[in-house]
Amino acid sequence: MAKINYITHDNQTHTIDVQNGLTVMEGAVQNDIPGIDADCGGGMACATCHVYVNEEWLDKLPTKEDGEEDMLDMAFEPKQNSRLSCQLTISDELDGLVVNIPSKQV
């Protein structure tokens, strides 16, 4: 279990307990956090679960698989701290993770 802080574009922080093994995307979708579309359902086949990860957390995240960066090319306003939240699997180490949700996904 980890506490994940989702900061939506209107600057509201939603802190959610997410079970280990789920992804940051699933944590958002299951708890109705607005701004994560996840059109493809977590298959790394779209870029609509895009989040910006707070700098101090970047090193602690699972490394990018082939293909994630390619999909991020298609995200709305990608930055260096962009990730696809469907690729971020929750573990105890991510307790306290802060992700910012972009103003839109498409």
Place this chain on the structure above:
Amino acid sequence: MIKKDVLIIGAGPTGLFCAHQLGIIGLSCEIVDNLDKAGGQCIELYPDKPIYDIPAVPECTGEELTTNLLKQIKPFNIKFHLNERVEDLKKVEGRWHVRTSGKQEFDVASIVIAGGVGSFEPRKFPLKECEKFEGSSIFYSIKDKTVFKDKIISIFGGGDSALDWAIELSNTSKVNLIHRRDGFSGAESSVQKVKELNDQGKINLYTKYQIDSVSGVSNIQSVKIKHDDGETKEFKTDYILGFFGLIMQLGPILDWGLNINKKAIEVNTKNFETNIDGIFAIGDICTYPGKLKLILSGFHEGALAARGCFKYAKPDEKLRFEFTTTSKAAQERLGVKK
């Protein structure tokens, strides 16, 4: 006006198999899809990637699955209306009149929406100011490349479309290619070619840059790009091309009065009908308790929706359940009866 029993919206695997099921029970249909070919996400997103969970098919690619489904519905001679999107819907004397973006009109007893996650449209620049130049000096696809001759073209993106057009247009135009990182998702041979052309001065390649702003009055005059480290560059440009892949939008279907839940259409699980009589939704676009976004679920939903369409198409007849193995009628429709 084309008169049929059913109109299927979406030519992905779910829509194609639903067409097969309609054919088996003797209903006619035509299919509309916004893309230029059948296959939906299978063709657009992963034509070469393997799928491992189609029952009785241990492994196949998106393209193979599509080819086989098209082969399976061949006996029914189903007409496709590609590059068209459904626009308006009207109920006329118990039937549905549907009009597409290509001004094609259908008169059908029922509609099956198999629209996946919506229709594919090009992903655009995030800048608001780009909108007014769209179609005049900013493009997301190329219809006529001759307009670019002897002009300055700034291409954004790192996939095959961006690389291929940069290479192609560098023969006749001055090309700037701008991409957000050093790596490219396009074919390695194209990446090498672009780098060669950059070394020869035929393409100006800017990596780790993204669009910052554009300026111009009626046409674009210049574009400003920003490096990851904050440094900006501004240069003259006549046209801007953006190739960021496709996004999926529900589009006009949203205005049809269907119950929508998180970008999906609510259906019952008896025949996958929506809250509107005669309109069914199957595949990724539908939602119900326990919904799984798998192709095999879409097949099941299509089979039931097809039978749900029967009472609207043939209100005076009763549909009998039959197996294709033994049904003479089904075999005749398939053209296999000996």
